[in-house]
Amino acid sequence: MLLVLARRLANVVPTLVAVIALVFLLFSVLPGSFISGMGEDGRTTIDPAVMERMRKEMGLDDPLPERFAKYIAHTAVGDLGKSFRTREPVTYLIGQRIWPSLKLMFAAMAFAIVVGVTLGFLAALRPGSLVDTVSMVAAISGLSLSQFWFGLMLMYLFALTLQWLPSFGYGDGGIMHLILPAIALGVGPMALLARTTRAAVLDVLNADFVRTARSKGMSERRVVEWHVLRNALVLVITIIGLQFGSLMGQAVVVEKLFAWPGVGSLLIDSVFQRDMPAVQGCILLIVLFFLAINTLVDIAYVAIDPRIRYGR
Amino acid sequence: MTADSLLRVEDLRIALAGDRTIYNAVEEVSFEIRRGEAFGLVGESGCGKSITALAVMGLLKRPLSLGGGKILLDGEEIQNASAARMRMLRGSRIGMIFQEPMTALNPLSPVGRQIAEMFVLHQNAGWSEAMDRAEEALRQVRVPSPGRRVKDYPHQLSGGMRQRVMIAIALACSPELLIADEPTTALDVTVQAEIIDLMAELCAAKGTAILMISHDLGLVANMCKRVAVMYAGRIVEAQPAEAIFAKPQHPYTQGLVDSLPRLGERSRRGQQRLREIAGVVPSIQAYPAGCRFNPRCPRASDVCLTTAPAITPLPAANSIEALVRCHHHG
Numbered sequence: 108m109l110l111v112l113a114r115r116l117a118n119v120v121p122t123l124v125a126v127i128a129l130v131f132l133l134f135s136v137l138p139g140s141f142i143s144g145m146g147e148d149g150r151t152t153i154d155p156a157v158m159e160r161m162r163k164e165m166g167l168d169d170p171l172p173e174r175f176a177k178y179i180a181h182t183a184v185g186d187l188g189k190s191f192r193t194r195e196p197v198t199y200l201i202g203q204r205i206w207p208s209l210k211l212m213f214a215a216m217a218f219a220i221v222v223g224v225t226l227g228f229l230a231a232l233r234p235g236s237l238v239d240t241v242s243m244v245a246a247i248s249g250l251s252l253s254q255f256w257f258g259l260m261l262m263y264l265f266a267l268t269l270q271w272l273p274s275f276g277y278g279d280g281g282i283m284h285l286i287l288p289a290i291a292l293g294v295g296p297m298a299l300l301a302r303t304t305r306a307a308v309l310d311v312l313n314a315d316f317v318r319t320a321r322s323k324g325m326s327e328r329r330v331v332e333w334h335v336l337r338n339a340l341v342l343v344i345t346i347i348g349l350q351f352g353s354l355m356g357q358a359v360v361v362e363k364l365f366a367w368p369g370v371g372s373l374l375i376d377s378v379f380q381r382d383m384p385a386v387q388g389c390i391l392l393i394v395l396f397f398l399a400i401n402t403l404v405d406i407a408y409v410a411i412d413p414r415i416r417y418g419r
Numbered sequence: 420m421t422a423d424s425l426l427r428v429e430d431l432r433i434a435l436a437g438d439r440t441i442y443n444a445v446e447e448v449s450f451e452i453r454r455g456e457a458f459g460l461v462g463e464s465g466c467g468k469s470i471t472a473l474a475v476m477g478l479l480k481r482p483l484s485l486g487g488g489k490i491l492l493d494g495e496e497i498q499n500a501s502a503a504r505m506r507m508l509r510g511s512r513i514g515m516i517f518q519e520p521m522t523a524l525n526p527l528s529p530v531g532r533q534i535a536e537m538f539v540l541h542q543n544a545g546w547s548e549a550m551d552r553a554e555e556a557l558r559q560v561r562v563p564s565p566g567r568r569v570k571d572y573p574h575q576l577s578g579g580m581r582q583r584v585m586i587a588i589a590l591a592c593s594p595e596l597l598i599a600d601e602p603t604t605a606l607d608v609t610v611q612a613e614i615i616d617l618m619a620e621l622c623a624a625k626g627t628a629i630l631m632i633s634h635d636l637g638l639v640a641n642m643c644k645r646v647a648v649m650y651a652g653r654i655v656e657a658q659p660a661e662a663i664f665a666k667p668q669h670p671y672t673q674g675l676v677d678s679l680p681r682l683g684e685r686s687r688r689g690q691q692r693l694r695e696i697a698g699v700v701p702s703i704q705a706y707p708a709g710c711r712f713n714p715r716c717p718r719a720s721d722v723c724l725t726t727a728p729a730i731t732p733l734p735a736a737n738s739i740e741a742l743v744r745c746h747h748h749g
Contacts, residue, residue, distance in 0.1 A: 315522035321478055322517075323588065324510030324540055333536065337527045413572040414526060 111409060115402045124179075126394045127387070131178060134383050135171055165191060178387075187391070188384035192377070197388035201370060205392070207277055208369035211362070212354045214285050215293035219350065223297040224343060227304025232331070234309065242301055249298025254357070258291035258364045275366045288365040292358055296350035300343065307342035311335045341412050348404030352397040425628050426452040426475065426596055427491040433470055433479065433652075434486035435703060442703045443486060445471055445652045447730075454595065457619070457629040459639030459660070461675070462649035463700050468632045471649075472598045474498075475630070476515055477505040493595070511541040514589030514627075516618075518601040520581035524573040530584045531557070531569025537591035556587040560617060579610035583617065590621055597622055598630045603638070615642055636675045640664060648672045651700060651711040658733065658741040668733065668743040670716050671696070710746065718747040 162168050166177070181188060187197035226242035233239055265287060266274030278284035311317065312335060320330045355370065362371035370389050377385035408415045433445035445467035452458040460468045473479050475490055477497065490498040497508065509515075517523040524533060534556050535549035544552065550569065557565035560583040573581055582602060589597055599618060603611040619642055622629050633639050639646055640660040647657040648671065656669040667673045674696035698715040701707060710728050713719040723746055731748060733741035 315517065315519055316525040318478065319517060319523045319585075319588070320525070320536075322476055322509055322515040323537055324506040324508070325536070326506060329540075334525050334528070338525070341527075412527060414574045 111406060112402070115405055119398045119402065122398060123391075123394065127179065127182060127391060128175070130387050130390050131175055134381075134386065135174075182391070187388040190377075190385045191382045192380055192385065197384050200373060200385060201388050201392055204368055204370045204373045207280070207367060208355065208358060208362070208371065210280075210285065211288055211292060211358060211367060211369055212351070214289035215354060215358075216296065216347070216351050218289055218293035219296035219300055220347060222293075223300030224304045227301040227306075228308055228339075230301070231305045231308035231312065239305075243305070246298040246301040249294045249301075252294060254291055254295065254360050255364060257294060258288070258361055261287045261291055262365075275364075277366075277368050288361050288367050291364070292354065292361040295357065296347075296354065299350060300346055303346045304339065304343050307339040308335060310342070311338045314338070337411065341408070344404060344407050344411065348400055348407075352400035355393045355396045423454045424451055424491075425454045425456075425493060426630070427489075428471070428475065429489040429491070431471065431474060431488035431490065432486035433467065433474055434484050436482040436484070437704070441486075443652060444483060444703060445474075446486075448488070448649070448652075448654050450647050450654065450657065452596065452628050452630060455623075455626045455628050456645070457622070457631060457643040459631045459633065459643035459646040460649060461633060461636050461639050461646055463634055465700050465702075466649040467652045468649050469600050472515070472600050472630060472632055475598065476509055476513060478509075507541075510537055510594070511592045512594050513596045513598060514592070514594040515598040516582070516585045516589045516600065516602045518604050520578050520585055520605060521573075523585060524581055526573055529570050529572055530576065530581075531571075534569075534584065534587050534591055537588060541592045552591075553587075556591055557584070559590075559621065560584070560587045562587075577610075578606050579614060582606060582610075582614050586614070586618060586621065590625065590627065593625045594627060596628045596630060598632070600632045601634070602631075604633070604635075611638075618642075636663070637679050648675065651706060652703070653711065653744065654742075655712065655745065656743045658743075662741065668748040669712075669745045670718050670747070671712050674715075710744075712745075720747065722746050 166174060169177075178188070185198065187201075189196055190200055193200065223246075226238075226245070230236075230239040230242045262274045265272045272287055273284050274287075276284060317330060317334055320334045325333070358367075358369060359371035359375055361367070362369040363375050366372070370392055374386060374389035374393075376382075377389065428451070429449050431445060431448040432443055435442040435444040448467070448471055450458065450460075460471065462468045470479065470483055473483075474485055477500070479485060485498055488498065489496055492508065492512065497505065500508070524530065531550055531553040534553035535544075535546065538544035538549035538552050539546060554565045554569050557568055562568050562580055562583050568576070568580075573584070576584065585602075589599075597618070602618065603614050606614060615638065618629070621627070629643070631639055631643055636646075636648075640663055643660055645657065646660050646663050647654050648663070648669065649655065650671050656663070656667070656672045658668070663672060664676055667676050674694075677694045678696060680693055696715055701711065701714065707713055707724075709725045710716070710719070710723045713723040716723065726746070728744050728746045730742050730744050733743055
């Protein structure tokens with residue numbers, strides 16, 4: 108198991124380097140910079156001399172390869188640089204945001220797994236039934252909804268009209284503030300999970316070994332418990348992993364909408380201000396998270412499916 | 420009906436729901452298996468032999484369903500038995516082995532556990548007792564070092580070993596009837612004989628009757644006392660195994676017998692091509708009128724094109740009834 112982990116981690120490193128390089132290069136070729144953006148609103152004027160000095164301080168005038176080498180070297184030792192905007196270390200900025208982000212994602216994923224897997228499972232056991240139809244319509248709707256619109260509707264219904272829940276913000280970090288953004292973020296993965304679970308369970312129900320199980324004189328319930336669940340889980344885990352991994356990226360919209368102080372809203376703000384170190388830090392974190400979840404999924408496979416063994 | 424009748428199928432019809440119409444995938448199928456007897460059901464792919472077996476197990480799945488007829492197990496009509504009753508019969512009184520040992524076992528469950536389930540389901544055993552008995556069952560089907568193998572997953576076993584596990588499962592509760600649906604088709608030729616011998620030996624020891632389903636007439640005739648030949652959903656001939664070879668009555672059976680390779684004949688005549696039956700089995704939507712074998716039959720005459728032949732009883736040999744369904748049999 109340790110070896111598996113080591114091998115997977117070794118695979119992660121080149122991916123990380125590639126992503127860092129890509130983000131760095133993209134931002135270098137994009138027009139505009141933090142400095143040029145400062146005067147963009149037309150109200151403030153900045154002394155060209157000051158701008159020149161700032162450019163020097165931030166190292167924006169250095170040649171690209173030199174800047175890149177510096178960035179890689181610093182990143183390697185965990186120094187993500189200082190935010191142009193606040194002059195605070197990026198690690199500190201992200202550190203403040205990471206806990207709310209994780210909280211939101213885990214809540215959203217918990218919602219998606221509990222509701223999605225349950226719905227998909229019930230639908231598969233009674234294909235063509237009312238449960239099946241309703242949950243699959245719900246799943247299609249969930250997949251097609253824009254998070255932004257759905258979030259607004261949630262706010263409108265539960266915060267404004269019913270006044271059951273707070274409309275936005277982090278509040279005291281309690282669960283009440285978490286519910287609406289978690290649902291808004293979780294509805295997409297929930298819908299996908301419902302559909303995947305249904306397909307996976309139906310697939311397994313048609314497998315030869317399920318026919319064998321029935322030929323043993325097993326009740327349908329036992330067939331499902333003993334032979335279907337675990338096999339269907341292999342497929343479902345894949346989708347859970349993929350969804351979970353990309354959730355931090357998806358959270359950008361929801362965090363902004365609900366004014367949630369997470370990494371996503373930090374990323375948006377930083378992009379608008381061309382605060383490059385902060386943007387790179389956020390993206391690095393999102394990618395790291397994705398890779399970490401993928402590694403966990405790979406390990407989960409080994410635990411669930413005896414046929415899967417990485418390496419020797 | 421004979422006194423020692425174990426399974427009796429009478430006028431079985433299996434309906435296949437098509438887009439607009441309902442077809443009869445199997446019709447007018449009747450046969451009887453006595454206690455401890457091995458009975459063979461032979462036919463090409465798609466002739467309805469496998470679904471006949473599934474019907475006996477009560478495991479037909481849509482679009483297939485039981486269209487009519489009776490299935491009697493030990494005198495009890497089971498064609499309309501409740502789901503709970505069928506579950507009691509399946510596994511404990513009728514065991515079944517399937518064609519594909521690769522996919523017939525749950526890939527995520529150790530084989531020992533999959534055998535042990537039988538004791539838990541039918542004999543109220545606890546899991547630890549059931550696992551001990553599973554190990555014993557593996558020893559009986561001659562899996563080497565069964566103590567270690569019980570913990571193995573199906574992918575760690577060879578095809579032959581997996582089929583042994585299937586046999587262990589099917590025979591775990593000493594059923595009165597074992598249905599073997601092409602048990603060796605997916606195996607290496609070298610392993611086939613071992614598996615067949617093992618099945619025959621264990622069934623003889625336990626007094627288990629066998630319903631052997633195969634497209635391989637030679638294999639079935641070696642193992643079974645009586646053989647029925649199916650074609651396009653109907654039984655066309657049933658005879659004692661020796662008689663099937665010695666004097667096949669139906670032109671289809673004759674074709675099957677002729678298509679078996681014979682070493683002596685081949686060496687005598689040099690490199691002679693294997694004979695085959697011209698044409699293919701018609702699809703269920705396109706069954707011809709009259710005798711369903713008429714497009715491929717060398718003896719087909721006008722009556723064959725219009726009238727389906729009735730069952731003709733043949734003189735019984737050793738009190739084993741025999742029949743043929745052909746206008747021009749002999």
